[in-house]
Amino acid sequence: xxxxxxxxxxxxxxxxxxxxxxxxxxxxxxxxxxxxxxxxxxxxxxxxxxxxxxxxxxxxxxxxxxxxxxxxxxxxxxxxxxxxxxxxxxxxxxxxxxxxxxxxxxxxxxxxxxxxxxxxxxxxxxxxxxxxxxxxxxxxxxxxxxxxxxxxxxxxxxxxxxxxxxxxxxxxxxxxxxxxxxxxxxxxxxxxxxxxxxxxxxxxxxxxxxxxxxxxxxxxxxxxxxxxxxxxxxxxxxxxxxx
Numbered sequence: 001x002x003x004x005x006x007x008x009x010x011x012x013x014x015x016x017x018x019x020x021x022x023x024x025x026x027x028x029x030x031x032x033x034x035x036x037x038x039x040x041x042x043x044x045x046x047x048x049x050x051x052x053x054x055x056x057x058x059x060x061x062x063x064x065x066x067x068x069x070x071x072x073x074x075x076x077x078x079x080x081x082x083x084x085x086x087x088x089x090x091x092x093x094x095x096x097x098x099x100x101x102x103x104x105x106x107x108x109x110x111x112x113x114x115x116x117x118x119x120x121x122x123x124x125x126x127x128x129x130x131x132x133x134x135x136x137x138x139x140x141x142x143x144x145x146x147x148x149x150x151x152x153x154x155x156x157x158x159x160x161x162x163x164x165x166x167x168x169x170x171x172x173x174x175x176x177x178x179x180x181x182x183x184x185x186x187x188x189x190x191x192x193x194x195x196x197x198x199x200x201x202x203x204x205x206x207x208x209x210x211x212x213x214x215x216x217x218x219x220x221x222x223x224x225x226x227x228x229x230x231x232x233x234x235x236x237x238x239x240x241x242x243x
Contacts, residue, residue: 005179008172010129010138015164017146018116022161025153032154044151045208048115052205055119055198060191066229067195073229074196074222075215084217094162108159110217111204112152113166116145118197118223120190126171127185130178138171155208192230196222 032040059067078084091106116122125137153160174181200222203214 005176006130006133008126008129008168008175010125010135010142011168011172011175013135014116014138014142014145014171015167017142018112018149018164018167019161021146021149022153022158025150025155025160026158028150029154029157037154040151041155041208044155045205047205048201048208049205051115052198052200052202055194056202058191058198059195060188063188063192063195063230063233066233067192067199067226070192070196070226070229071199071219071222074225075219077221077225078218079215081221082218083220084215087217091159104156105159105162108152108156109162109166110220111156112149112160112163114197114200114204114216115148115152116163117167117170118193118200120194122171123174123185123190123193126174127178127182130175131182186234188234189227189230192226193223196226 029037087110088106091109095105121137121141125135125141128134128137149160200216200219203216203219206212207214207216
């Protein structure tokens with residue numbers, strides 16, 4: 001007997017929260033003087049550093065080298081295929097279609113996507129909704145994302161609002177495919193995704209505070225690479241234990 005498929009209702013609520021928060025942030029951006037915007041930008045940068053650092057500190061014992069190699073290989077892949085150029089091109093096309101003249105559109109979209117969609121709460125909440133229809137975890141996440149989107153939209157502009165598109169694809173997609181993905185997302189894979197995402201969020205904070213210039217877009221493939229590496233590593237450990 002087939003299991004009942006639950007629609008990603010919580011994801012739709014999450015998207016609505018981001019839209020409302022982003023619109024409020026855009027409104028606040030129009031009334032704040034430049035000096036106020038600068039201090040807000042710095043405060044968000046510091047907060048982003050802390051979020052990324054806390055996520056990175058959750059790395060499991062024995063997975064550190066796997067995490068580092070995933071960043072390296074993912075960065076090489078991203079640089080080779082030019083992920084940054086592809087995202088900028090897509091962002092420019094979207095800006096042209098919408099007649100939006102904002103220079104930080106793509107940065108806002110990528111930044112918001114990482115903050116809203118790369119983490120164990122996203123995956124666990126989406127799977128929980130898909131399997132049982134429980135939405136408590138994603139509703140909590142929706143509240144947090146809505147609040148965060150106010151600050152980030154005031155900083156990056158309307159690109160933050162359009163992060164709801166990849167949110168629908170990733171978070172909503174996981175909910176619809178929850179039955180098949182439940183056994184795939186093991187605790188170690190969830191941890192490694194969260195840690196790698198934390199490193200990229202840490203990089204966002206570094207860029208925001210102008211402590212360096214990290215090409216975050218070209219590091220995005222690291223998230224896929226770390227899933228592959230962790231899956232292979234876990235299979236190796238399991239086979240080793242059996243022997």
